[in-house]
Amino acid sequence: MNTDLRKDYLGIVFEKHRKLTAKERVGKALHIPLTQYLVFSAVLISFYILMQGGAVTSSFVFAIGNTMIYAIMAIGFCLLMGYSGLASLGTAGFVGIGAYIAFYLVQEYGYTFGVAFIVTVAVAIVTGIMVGFISLRIEGIYLAILTLGLSEILRNTFISLKSSIKIDMSKIQILGAKIGENEVYLLILLVFVVLLWITSNLIHSPVGRALLSVKNSSSAAQAMGINLMKYRVLAFVISTIYAAIAGLLYMMYLRNMTTSTSTLLAMTTSLNILGAVVIGGAKSLWGTSFGVFIIYGLQSTLLSKIAFFVENPAFITMLTGLMIILIVMFFPGGIAQIASNLARKYRESKLRKNVERRIEAYGRI
Amino acid sequence: MFAAFLSTVCGSLLGICVTCLSAFAVTLIFRTSTTANFAQASIAAFGCYVVADCLNNRGIPVYIGVFIGMAIGVAIGLFIDLLVFRKGRYINELGKQIITMGFVSLFFGGTPLVFGNPEFIPFESFYNTTKAGTDSNIVINAFGGEIVFTKHALICTAITVVVLGTIFILLKVSKWGLGVRTTASSEFTAELMGIDTHVITAISWALACALGVLAAVMYAGGGAMISASFMAIIQVNAFLACILGGFSTFYGSVVGAILIPVITNCVGFLANFPAFHNISRWQLVIVYLLLMIVILIKPQGLFGKKVVKKV
Amino acid sequence: MAESDRRYMRLERCKSRLAMEKEYKDILLKDIDEQVEKEAVAFEAQEREKLYRQHPEWMPKELVYETVYQAKLRQFDFDMEFEMQEALSQAARIVSKNPEQKEIQDSRLKELAEKQARLREKFTAHLEAALKEQLKEQVDIPPDEEKALLGRVEDFRLSRCRETQAKKEKISADEDAKIKKLEASLKKAEGAVSKTGLSMPEDTVLSVQNLCMYFGGVHAVENLSFDVKKGEIFGLIGPNGAGKTTVFNCITQFYKPTSGTLLFENKAGEIISLTDESVHNVICQGIVRTFQNVEVIREVSVLENLLIAGHSRFTLGLAAQALHLPQLKKQERIIKEKAMKVLEFMGLSDYKDWTAAGLPYGILKKIEIARTLMCDPQLIILDEPAAGLNDTETASLTELILRIRDTLGCTILLVEHDMGLVMNVCQTICAISFGELLAIGSPEEIQNNPDVQKAYLGESEEEAN
Known part of the structure; x- marks a missing residue:
């Protein structure tokens, strides 16, 4: 080992006090959720720009937009299930609330998106408060099935009101300006990223910790000053708001739903969202988004290139089911756990290589 | 008028049988392995397709076909419990439920693939295949009107009573029944007492899936068209029946499963009055609302027991 | 909640905000002091680095010895420990599959330990020799250079203190103003709270x-x-x-x-x-x-x-x-x-x-x-x-x-x-x-x-x- 030990000394002494390199600074910044979400939105906006230029098909962008709508539902559900531990299968019904408000306000009465948004949130808050109070009385599987029943009530009510709803493209306006389908994509992206950021903030704040404490031990939470009723209701209100917003955006984007045959308001959606959250990792927002992509986005984006899957769409459903089963069987922490395991293994292998290299050098002295 | 009312109630007989079998299946699985089996409808539909295939394409007599279907159900149930649940790592209750949801997708996609994607197949009722050419209804004249039973419904009722009755008697007197009741009470303690809970849960899954297939066959025979998801409404009703009756007992869900179709048909009967003539649109909504109210009054179900955790 | 309870909760919140504000003032001032100290230490390290790059023979012998020697030795020990852990887990895996291999594995582990001990001796000797060799021409740093450097560091620290003094005073003033405001509103809230009619012995x-x-x-x-x-x-x-x-x-x-x-x-x-x-x-x-x-x-x-x-x-x-x-x-x-x-x-x-x-x-x-x-x-x-x-x-x-x-x-x-x-x-x-x-x-x-x-x-x- 023929190094200049004086240089080594300078290196060691100065190590502690030198400024961070640009690469390290970027790495540190990427740990902040806000930076991650900004980078993410930049990537998704680039899809939009590429589409204008013809590099990606509009159906690809459409599929991404569609996935984001489901991801909004899933993030609200992640807060409800992963952080508050409340079982709810009522997501689909609340989506219907947003969709039908969109239809009545935008199509029938010609209001702008902003008005529809505010009304949706207001109705969702009221519904969420109701369900939250119900959840104080009923627990566990009873609550799950009750919310399923509630979702079915809403769905049947909507079918009875109007079994098929449509919105004309011309009626969609934001702040007075008429917009096209591609601009709705940007709107969905904006809403999604903002909701992601808000949810991440809530998780890393006293509210998020209070929800976790209620989930783990309601007695301890109460003894520490956390109002059980307030936080249970809050969890339901938030997840209902997110689901309703997703319904509103769905109608803005797809502009057409035949409620009697569509699975959007049926138990299928509630179960799929639950599955997405679990396979993504119940406490990870990125994992949940990825889970939603697997269940809803994969078949329209990546797999649509492969002819076999286009001809046999049922195969994709089977594959999705199989994937859910395998991930839950072998990776109970979901994709988030898989990702962190891989990262850890990568770090360990790098460490091992370095150690082996050094031991070889020692031997050569 | 009263006769018409009774007729409506008796018309729900088939629904009662089907929902009873499904609800009992769900309760059995839930009480022994703490899992809500969301795949109940999908497995039942798959089994029904098997039976339809036997009947229509291979000319197998109906009761043998039904047994074959139930055997397939048993195989699926054993597969899920023995291979999927046991082989996985650290599977907790929530994980099991998600796995059942995975099976929903699996069967939803797989059923059309295996059976060549025919969406709606007609299915012959139990009656028609036993005696051709005679009237399929039995009519009783009473209370100033006609009360109509379909023979198919009567046969199904008989089958259901025998099957469920046998199971309940076995639950009460046999060693297997004692094992089931102990495992339902606490799986961990049951294992410590020497009961092989793995066998108990495997048998429970097998039995539940077989009952599901039986229910699907009955439902299809009553005139429903088969598709991969035709049992979905029955599954929702079965789940609601379980929480109406409470998961604390085995008979609670059966009672709930009797009540729900009867109440649904009674609400539908109100359509005969001019004031409520539009009610058939809102039938399900009203029934579900009534259920919600009952459950809010009794959160653990009609026969449930409240467990208070000591602080 | 009764009106008196609401006022009481407001009182409690005021008190809690007041206490928090006071604590926050202390935290902020402490932060600034720590920051100044950190900067001073960093400045000293930078100055020394500059100096030693120009005159490498002035580096302090004992310090180089300690720093470089210890660091390299620690790295060596870490690597040896890592190797030993890997060998242990591998041996455990083999033994759990074939129990008869236990003795072979044990002897192999002992061999590895001995090899590591020998290597360590060689390594320490090598390090000491290399250090001695390279530090032969070291001389002590001339005292006036040392004094000059320390003087520069002290100047830096004083100037930073002066700069941050203004900031500290501003923070103190802001916080004190906030604290005064909170204390005033606390007095108001206290006055409004009605006394309950209950009584209990003093102690x-x-x-x-x-x-x-x-x-x-x-x-x-x-x-x-x-x-x-x-x-x-x-x-x-x-x-x-x-x-x-x-x-x-x-x-x-x-x-x-x-x-x-x-x-x-x-x-x-x-x-x-x-x-x-x-x-x-x-x-x-x-x-x-x-x-x-x-x-x-x-x-x-x-x-x-x-x-x-x-x-x-x-x-x-x-x-x-x-x-x-x-x-x-x-x-x-x-x-x-x-x-x-x-x-x-x-x-x-x-x-x-x-x-x-x-x-x-x-x-x-x-x-x-x-x-x-x-x-x-x-x-x-x-x-x-x-x-x-x-x-x-x-x-x-x-x-x-x-x-x-x-x-x-x-x-x-x-x-x-x-x-x-x-x-x-x-x-x-x-x-x-x-x-x-x-x-x-x-x-x-x-x-x-x-x-x-x-x-x-x-x-x-x-x-x-």
Whole structure:
């Protein structure tokens, strides 16, 4: 080992006090959720720009937009299930609330998106408060099935009101300006990223910790000053708001739903969202988004290139089911756990290589 | 008028049988392995397709076909419990439920693939295949009107009573029944007492899936068209029946499963009055609302027991 | 909530904000001082680096020796340890599959250890030789160069101090203004709060009067009365099923008593009736408790458990938290500092970031107690704190309880079955049986009370005969 030990000394002494390199600074910044979400939105906006230029098909962008709508539902559900531990299968019904408000306000009465948004949130808050109070009385599987029943009530009510709803493209306006389908994509992206950021903030704040404490031990939470009723209701209100917003955006984007045959308001959606959250990792927002992509986005984006899957769409459903089963069987922490395991293994292998290299050098002295 | 009312109630007989079998299946699985089996409808539909295939394409007599279907159900149930649940790592209750949801997708996609994607197949009722050419209804004249039973419904009722009755008697007197009741009470303690809970849960899954297939066959025979998801409404009703009756007992869900179709048909009967003539649109909504109210009054179900955790 | 309660809650929030503001001022000033110090150290390191690059022969011999030698040796030891761990786990895997290989694997491991020891000797010798060789031409740094460098560092530090002095004064002024404003609004709020009509003797902090708790036909607590004096350690003893935890649950409003009065002197010095409070408000009045079955939040880390315990000190609403406003960051910082202090007090600093789920039982019990300290309580209720602890741990628990009482000046009410702990630590003991009061008095009086002996402590053979 023929190094200049004086240089080594300078290196060691100065190590502690030198400024961070640009690469390290970027790495540190990427740990902040806000930076991650900004980078993410930049990537998704680039899809939009590429589409204008013809590099990606509009159906690809459409599929991404569609996935984001489901991801909004899933993030609200992640807060409800992963952080508050409340079982709810009522997501689909609340989506219907947003969709039908969109239809009545935008199509029938010609209001702008902003008005529809505010009304949706207001109705969702009221519904969420109701369900939250119900959840104080009923627990566990009873609550799950009750919310399923509630979702079915809403769905049947909507079918009875109007079994098929449509919105004309011309009626969609934001702040007075008429917009096209591609601009709705940007709107969905904006809403999604903002909701992601808000949810991440809530998780890393006293509210998020209070929800976790209620989930783990309601007695301890109460003894520490956390109002059980307030936080249970809050969890339901938030997840209902997110689901309703997703319904509103769905109608803005797809502009057409035949409620009697569509699975959007049926138990299928509630179960799929639950599955997405679990396979993504119940406490990870990125994992949940990825889970939603697997269940809803994969078949329209990546797999649509492969002819076999286009001809046999049922195969994709089977594959999705199989994937859910395998991930839950072998990776109970979901994709988030898989990702962190891989990262850890990568770090360990790098460490091992370095150690082996050094031991070889020692031997050569 | 009263006769018409009774007729409506008796018309729900088939629904009662089907929902009873499904609800009992769900309760059995839930009480022994703490899992809500969301795949109940999908497995039942798959089994029904098997039976339809036997009947229509291979000319197998109906009761043998039904047994074959139930055997397939048993195989699926054993597969899920023995291979999927046991082989996985650290599977907790929530994980099991998600796995059942995975099976929903699996069967939803797989059923059309295996059976060549025919969406709606007609299915012959139990009656028609036993005696051709005679009237399929039995009519009783009473209370100033006609009360109509379909023979198919009567046969199904008989089958259901025998099957469920046998199971309940076995639950009460046999060693297997004692094992089931102990495992339902606490799986961990049951294992410590020497009961092989793995066998108990495997048998429970097998039995539940077989009952599901039986229910699907009955439902299809009553005139429903088969598709991969035709049992979905029955599954929702079965789940609601379980929480109406409470998961604390085995008979609670059966009672709930009797009540729900009867109440649904009674609400539908109100359509005969001019004031409520539009009610058939809102039938399900009203029934579900009534259920919600009952459950809010009794959160653990009609026969449930409240467990208070000591602080 | 009654109007007086709302005003009281506003008063409490004002007080809490005032205390937080004061703490925040200290934290900010401390931060600036630390920052200046860090910058000074960094500056010195930079200066030295510049100097030694120009004149490498001036590097301090011993320091180079220590730094380089130690660092390389530490790296070597780490690498050897890593190799040994890998070999151990590999050997274990082989042996678990083929048990007959055990001896071969053991001898292989021994060989590896010996090889490593030999290598270490060679390496240290090599390092020493290389160091000696390269440091031959080292001379001591000329004293005036050294003085000049230190002078430069000192100048830097002084100039930074001067620069930050202005900042510090501004912060002090701002904070003082805020504190004055808060104190004014506090005075206003204090004036508005009506005094309750209840009264209690001056030195009593909790007065339980005719407490009855019935569960249907079961009379869990029957007409129980006792007073707890300020600053004392009060013990509640009795056989299992006597209703001790029920009494605690009634005091902390987990159960609403069937009848009886519970008077408590809260943090504001007011006498309130506890039965008017809801269970999550009890901590704001100044009562905290631990649980018989340790109810630690297992999903989060130890530090986060304490942050949750400080939940009642946060005053911000949902919107501020959803947008992560600066006030939230400020309050989180303050509570986190308090949590670190509590961790240090309890000796749990090493476990700060460990998830609570895997920790041993003794640590979990300590976390339970640490949680009670987060809000500066008036009354701490400990429900069987020594359950599951051995003699050594019980002794340290005794010392901990006394230390808490002496440092915080609070009152402690505890239920315990370990009579040694109870007799050592409590000033007053109340013995109950089947929900009724048996005796109340000093430890000696209780020990000699025949009813208590019969019901619980056990009689000696002669007395029984």
